[in-house]
Amino acid sequence: MKRIKKKQEDSFAYPNTKKDGWIAFGILMLFAVITLIPLGWILISSFKLDVEIQQAGGFLLLPKTWTLNNFKELLSFSNKQLPIYKWFVNSLIVSGSQTIIAVIIYAMSAYAYAKLHFKGRDVIFLGIMFLSSFPAITNIIPLYKIMHVFGWLNGPLALIAPGLAGIMNIFLIRQFMYAIPDVILESARIDGAGEWRIFTKIVIPTCKPILIAVGLFTFTGSWNDFLWPSIAINAIDNLTLTAGLQLVKGVFGTIQVARLCTVATIAIIPMVILYLFTQKYFVKGISLSAGVKG
Incomplete structure (x- = not known):
């Protein structure tokens, strides 16, 4: 019963x-x-x-x-008016470089804020989080002036450098690192391991899923960015693919729709391939980090 x-x-x-x-x-x-x-x-x-x-x-x-004529015409090396192949390569260089450098910076910053103890750690982090709450559009003019002073305008550094301070990505990795028991790190220190060895041999392998997810966020954001490349780059050959779409629209207008769709397809395909190969780590990283409390 x-x-x-x-x-x-x-x-x-x-x-x-x-x-x-x-x-x-x-x-x-x-x-x-x-x-x-x-x-x-x-x-x-x-x-x-x-x-x-x-x-x-x-x-x-x-x-x-x-027909493949649309792809052949737009990806032709003789197409000087719309150098799609150059834009594609520029996007790969900018997005790839920014992702690799940014993930390294994110991981090191998150480790410092999560596992290292220094005076004012939490205050500094909360202050950075507060500053990140302002709309990104308000930084456009100061950012442009800074790039102008450094002489980076019209070059890849103007597109790579601004994306290396993703506060929310640091926060995400930091929350994930909180799940690593301090006992393991203390045991490694007692055995004579330095902070760099602990970081590279224990923390990084443990955080692999969230690092891949953050890397995917960073690459996607850089690849799809339209506003900042359109402002920072004036030379046609130095444009990224997404920023070049506006120029393509101006050339083809609303008549040559097939060519517009071809350029959009070229811009979409890398993202689709990237998600197909990283979706397992992406889902795992997000699901694990969602359950971690700071």
């Missing part, structure tokens, strides 16, 4: 768990479809002729004639 009552209580406490799961799954699938439809249309349209898009009013799903 007790077992029957317990089963009844359990079923009474969680009556619609399975049903709620299916409802949540259905809602997520709906949002996924809404998100993927425009991306799918852009991808397919990049293989179409402009004539097909104009005649069908843009609603022709599959092209009558599949």
Whole structure:
């Protein structure tokens, strides 16, 4: 009788768990479809002729004639007006360099704020967190003046340096590092290990999931950044791919839609590939850090 009552209580406490799961799954699938439809249309349209898009009013799903001419034309080395290949390489260099350097800085800063004890540590960190609450747009003019003084405008350093101080990423890694028991670090110190050895041999391997997730955030943010590269870079050959999209729009207008979709596809593909290879670490890093309390 007790077992029957317990089963009844359990079923009474969680009556619609399975049903709620299916409802949540259905809602997520709906949002996924809404998100993927425009991306799918852009991808397919990049293989179409402009004539097909104009005649069908843009609603022709599959092209009558599949073509790679849009990619060949835009990625051609002879295309001096719109050097897409240069923009692509610039984006890779800027985003890749910024991600590697930034993750190193984030990890070292987070370790200092989480595991090292020095006077004013928490006050300094709270002060930095407070300053980061201001809108990023308010930093545009001071940032431009600083880059001008350093002589970095129109170069990659003007795009790489400003992204090396992501306070929220430092906060995320710091919260993750709090989960590492201090006993392990103290044992390593007793055995004669220095702080650098502890940091590289114990802390970094433990924080690998969150570091990859933060690296993905940093790379994506740098790759998709439009406003700052458009302000800091004036030379066409030094533009990044996202900033160059505005120039492409000005050249092709609303007539050559297939070419616009081709440039957008070129900009999207690296992000898709990156997420496919890092999604396991991304999900793991976010799920673990979400459960850590500072």
